[in-house]
Amino acid sequence: xxxxxxxxxxxxxxxxxxxxxxxxxxxxxxxxxxxxxxxxxxxxxxxxxxxxxxxxxxxxxxxxxxxxxxxxxxxxxxxxxxxxxxxxxxxxxx
Numbered sequence: 001x002x003x004x005x006x007x008x009x010x011x012x013x014x015x016x017x018x019x020x021x022x023x024x025x026x027x028x029x030x031x032x033x034x035x036x037x038x039x040x041x042x043x044x045x046x047x048x049x050x051x052x053x054x055x056x057x058x059x060x061x062x063x064x065x066x067x068x069x070x071x072x073x074x075x076x077x078x079x080x081x082x083x084x085x086x087x088x089x090x091x092x093x094x
Contacts (some may be wrong), residue, residue: 003027006055008034010042013050020052031055 005027011020023042028034034053042048062070 005029006057008038008053009056009059010034010038011052011054012038012042012048014047015049020050025056028053 007025008028008031009025010023012023013020023038026034026037026041028037031053034055035051038051038053043051
């Protein structure tokens with residue numbers, strides 16, 4: 001394996017799942033090789049129905065030190081809260 005190959009993040013959607021979940025990482029020369037290696041390494045038991053591979057350098061993460069600013073609700077914008085809107089009685093789940 002070439003240590004200069006980029007790092008890829010692997011996401012799998014299981015047969016019973018609705019969402020892709022992070023399964024792990026691997027090194028590969030390109031997207032096709034990453035997809036094939038992800039299939040071989042992370043779906044050996046036929047548990048997946050969909051794979052995503054994303055080159056790690058294309059993922060942007062939030063800064064944990066700024067989580068308060070990013071995740072706290074805006075108190076001055078009450079229209080963003082679901083309680084602001086009246087729901088008809090026919091609506092059971094939102």
